[in-house]
Amino acid sequence: MTTQAAQKEQPLLSVQNLSIKIKMDNGTMNAVDGVDFEIYKGKTLGLVGESGCGKSLTSRSIISINPKECETTGEIVYNSDSEAWLNQLNLLSLKPAGKQIRSIRGRKIAMIFQEPMTAFSPMYTIGNQMMEAIRIHRTRNKKEAKKIALEMLAKVGISDQEKRFDQYPHEFSGGMRQRAMISMALSCNPEILIADEPTTALDVTIQAQVLELMKKLQSEFGMAILLVTHDLGIIAQMCDEVAVMYLGKIVEQAPVKEIFANPKHPYTKGLMKSMPRLGGGKTKRLDSIEGSVPIPIDMPPMCGFYDRCKDRIEGVCNMNTVPKTRISDQHSVRCFLYSDQREGESQ
Amino acid sequence: MTAAMAGKQLPRHCRNKIQLVAERNGYEMLQYIIRRILLVIPVVIFISFVVFYIIQLPPGDYVSSYSAKMSAAGDVMTQAEMDDMRSNLGLDRPVYEQYFVWVKKIVLHGDFGFSFNYNKPVLAVVKQYMGLTLVVSLVTMVFQYLIAIPVGIYTAVKQYSAGDYFFSGLSFIGMATPNFLLAIILMFLSYTWFGDPLLGLFSNEYVNAPWSMDKVVDLAKHLVIPVIVIGLASTADLIRVMRGQMLDELNKPNVVTARAKGVSETKILLKYPTRAALNPIVSTFGWSLSSVFTGSTITAIVLNLPIQGPVMYNALLGQDMYLAGSWLLFMALLTVLGTLISDILLAWLDPKIRTEFRGN
Numbered sequence: 001m002t003t004q005a006a007q008k009e010q011p012l013l014s015v016q017n018l019s020i021k022i023k024m025d026n027g028t029m030n031a032v033d034g035v036d037f038e039i040y041k042g043k044t045l046g047l048v049g050e051s052g053c054g055k056s057l058t059s060r061s062i063i064s065i066n067p068k069e070c071e072t073t074g075e076i077v078y079n080s081d082s083e084a085w086l087n088q089l090n091l092l093s094l095k096p097a098g099k100q101i102r103s104i105r106g107r108k109i110a111m112i113f114q115e116p117m118t119a120f121s122p123m124y125t126i127g128n129q130m131m132e133a134i135r136i137h138r139t140r141n142k143k144e145a146k147k148i149a150l151e152m153l154a155k156v157g158i159s160d161q162e163k164r165f166d167q168y169p170h171e172f173s174g175g176m177r178q179r180a181m182i183s184m185a186l187s188c189n190p191e192i193l194i195a196d197e198p199t200t201a202l203d204v205t206i207q208a209q210v211l212e213l214m215k216k217l218q219s220e221f222g223m224a225i226l227l228v229t230h231d232l233g234i235i236a237q238m239c240d241e242v243a244v245m246y247l248g249k250i251v252e253q254a255p256v257k258e259i260f261a262n263p264k265h266p267y268t269k270g271l272m273k274s275m276p277r278l279g280g281g282k283t284k285r286l287d288s289i290e291g292s293v294p295i296p297i298d299m300p301p302m303c304g305f306y307d308r309c310k311d312r313i314e315g316v317c318n319m320n321t322v323p324k325t326r327i328s329d330q331h332s333v334r335c336f337l338y339s340d341q342r343e344g345e346s347q
Numbered sequence: 348m349t350a351a352m353a354g355k356q357l358p359r360h361c362r363n364k365i366q367l368v369a370e371r372n373g374y375e376m377l378q379y380i381i382r383r384i385l386l387v388i389p390v391v392i393f394i395s396f397v398v399f400y401i402i403q404l405p406p407g408d409y410v411s412s413y414s415a416k417m418s419a420a421g422d423v424m425t426q427a428e429m430d431d432m433r434s435n436l437g438l439d440r441p442v443y444e445q446y447f448v449w450v451k452k453i454v455l456h457g458d459f460g461f462s463f464n465y466n467k468p469v470l471a472v473v474k475q476y477m478g479l480t481l482v483v484s485l486v487t488m489v490f491q492y493l494i495a496i497p498v499g500i501y502t503a504v505k506q507y508s509a510g511d512y513f514f515s516g517l518s519f520i521g522m523a524t525p526n527f528l529l530a531i532i533l534m535f536l537s538y539t540w541f542g543d544p545l546l547g548l549f550s551n552e553y554v555n556a557p558w559s560m561d562k563v564v565d566l567a568k569h570l571v572i573p574v575i576v577i578g579l580a581s582t583a584d585l586i587r588v589m590r591g592q593m594l595d596e597l598n599k600p601n602v603v604t605a606r607a608k609g610v611s612e613t614k615i616l617l618k619y620p621t622r623a624a625l626n627p628i629v630s631t632f633g634w635s636l637s638s639v640f641t642g643s644t645i646t647a648i649v650l651n652l653p654i655q656g657p658v659m660y661n662a663l664l665g666q667d668m669y670l671a672g673s674w675l676l677f678m679a680l681l682t683v684l685g686t687l688i689s690d691i692l693l694a695w696l697d698p699k700i701r702t703e704f705r706g707n
Contacts (some may be wrong), residue, residue, distance in 0.1 A: 060603075063607060065603055065606045065607055097611075097612045102609040102610075102611065103609060104609070105606070105607055105608065105609035106607060106608040106609035107609060110607070110608075111604075111607040113600055113603070113604060113607075115600060118599060118600040118601060119600045119601055119603075119604045120601060120604065121599075121601040121604075121605075121618075121619050121622075121623070122601075122623075122697075122698065122699055123619070123622050123623055123696075123697070123698065124618075125698075129604075132605070132608055132610060133608040133609065133610075136608065136609050136610065137609060168698040168699070170698070170699055184608075
């Protein structure tokens with residue numbers, strides 16, 4: 001299996017015990033709480049979860065672009081062999097707006113966003129905004145930068161690039177905008193691409209095209225992708241490994257086939273059941289997960305999914321912090337239902 | 348690349364860009380401007396009508412207010428004398444006839460009528476005060492934008508900091524302080540600190556002197572208080588607008604995108620939020636042009652400034668109808684013109700608006 005080979009090699013990026021606290025008027029919110037994951041070269045890790053579970057904060061903390069109110073702790077170790085100073089570098093130790101992290105942003109770790117209309121500024125041409133990154137990281141020469149930008153536009157399937165280059169975002173269609181966004185992100189050959197809900201704002205047909213494009217470019221450029229989404233269909237199509245997030249914690253993590261075939265955590269199971277399936281029958285309604293997500297302010301030590309969980313064990317799940325349990329080499333879960341199966345590495 | 352090379356190349360690039368924009372937008376822009384100017388004509392005709400009607404509204408006319416003044420001085424006018432004066436001035440004719448005579452003279456001879464108060468043609472009165480009025484107004488506007496835009500940016504970036512509270516507090520006080528009070532306070536301070544209340548726009552020795560460097564310096568000194576007094580309220584207002592806009596723009600996803608590209612914070616700030624936040628400031632340019640003119644009346648009276656405001660005020664009081672009417676007409680024209688300027692600026696600033704009128 002491919003992931004077994006990956007297990008032996010060094011991760012390109014390793015997130016360890018990442019926590020993000022946000023100070024609010026009524027207390028401190030533990031938006032992200034002890035998240036660990038690894039990203040490998042050429043592989044795609046999917047970060048899945050519902051709105052507000054902290055997946056965007058987690059992905060953005062990698063390049064330190066979260067708002068100032070976020071207090072981030074833990075380690076994000078970048079391990080690139082391309083430059084000496086990038087070897088075993090803890091990205092969180094860099095100054096948030098400093099020169100060093102800025103030379104990594106866009107060049108080594110690039111990002112694409114959910115809403116390509118608002119992610120581009122309406123005031124400048126697509127070309128202007130694409131050239132910005134290229135001229136910071138690749139070449140000062142404007143002509144050369146334009147050449148690179150035009151090549152990238154061609155790569156993402158935008159025709160008539162010369163004309164498109166001088167157009168404004170509002171003259172692009174949604175799908176075209178996201179293509180331009182991808183070409184902008186990839187214009188500096190990043191090693192890691194963070195895609196924060198890249199297709200959520202697009203039509204389903206365009207979604208498929210954009211995802212195909214991302215896959216194609218991944219095999220061409222060999223970058224790693226961290227794909228943040230709430231859509232399990234996209235996960236199934238794109239990812240090698242999946243981390244399911246709930247209320248700031250990764251509740252289950254496994255290779256993509258394993259998680260679809262053998263989901264363990266009640267939340268993951270619920271997600272699977274809420275997904276339409278071929279041959280599921282017309283009359284059967286889709287399952288939904290009852291209840292809503294609690295707000296993680298001053299939470300007692302308990303499982304965040306307790307209130308909504310069908311398999312909860314009273315006196316256990318609502319009294320203790322849930323440890324991580326390893327089901328197999330690559331499959332881990334945070335749930336008391338499995339904590340006796342193997343020795344859990346509690347934190 | 349060496350700095351010298353970069354320096355040489357920069358202007359050429361800029362020129363190329365301007366050319367490109369001009370080629371793409373020049374024709375449509377010209378069409379748009381011409382269309383807008385043509386639209387001004389019916390607006391001005393309508394305004395002239397309304398203006399003349401309003402001037403006629405108060406009871407009595409110039410003759411009755413003149414005779415009241417005379418009788419206060421002990422010189423009683425007979426009815427015959429008054430009728431005689433009316434027919435001399437053309438005030439005995441119907442309103443619409445007066446209106447058409449007025450408009451005809453404006454269109455055919457550029458003659459805006461006669462000021463009874465000054466015993467001079469209206470145009471001569473306007474000319475006498477126009478130069479200094481423009482100086483005061485334009486300096487005030489420049490002052491407003493030069494202060495409001497940077498302070499607005501600062502208070503938004505440093506939201507809830509001591510500096511933000513200081514400037515926000517100051518701008519609320521600025522909005523709430525009556526002009527005349529501030530004028531008196533500043534005059535008093537200037538008198539106690541420098542021994543000169545800086546009344547008027549010139550010191551005595553320069554009032555009738557020909558223009559010289561010294562006179563300009565003297566004018567500049569005298570402009571400080573009027574500019575602060577006239578400009579403070581709208582500066583405060585602009586600071587609030589700019590701050591609010593910036594706060595909106597600072598949280599926009601395009602700022603995060605730029606940050607994710609590795610652009611430095613200063614460059615992000617100037618390129619994305621500031622540029623976008625300027626739109627509403629620019630679109631209110633039209634009104635602020637005329638509000639600077641009218642807003643200065645009370646200040647001008649208190650500070651004894653030889654500008655249009657008090658002249659207009661006296662014309663209204665004395666029912667000096669042609670002077671007042673011409674002045675009102677001029678103000679209206681200024682508003683229309685200001686709106687036109689801000690629309691053109693907006694189209695130049697905002698690519699979306701540009702596309703809109705290209706599509707028409």
